[in-house]
Amino acid sequence: MRLxxxxxxxxxxxxxxxxxxxxxxxxxxxxxxxxxxxxxxDRMALKLAEKDNQLRWxxxxxxxxxxxxxxxxxx
Numbered sequence: 464m465r466l467x468x469x470x471x472x473x474x475x476x477x478x479x480x481x482x483x484x485x486x487x488x489x490x491x492x493x494x495x496x497x498x499x500x501x502x503x504x505d506r507m508a509l510k511l512a513e514k515d516n517q518l519r520w521x522x523x524x525x526x527x528x529x530x531x532x533x534x535x536x537x538x
Contacts, residue, residue, distance in 0.1 A: 489530040 470488035512522035
């Protein structure tokens with residue numbers, strides 16, 4: 464994945480000696496640049512729900528099945 468930031472979620476119980484699961488993180492490095500006035504036309508490098516601008520909650524909801532996250536937990 465050249466030029467992409469990727470993060471892994473490693474889940475383990477407290478004091479466990481092994482991970483219960485390891486999977487790709489749903490998002491990584493998503494700090495917004497909207498707070499900087501000179502970057503008002505800037506867009507995200509990676510798209511979410513086929514969008515790189517003006518994300519809404521519904522855009523995040525569409526991704527929950529991809530990461531096997533129940534919608535109630537996402538909310």
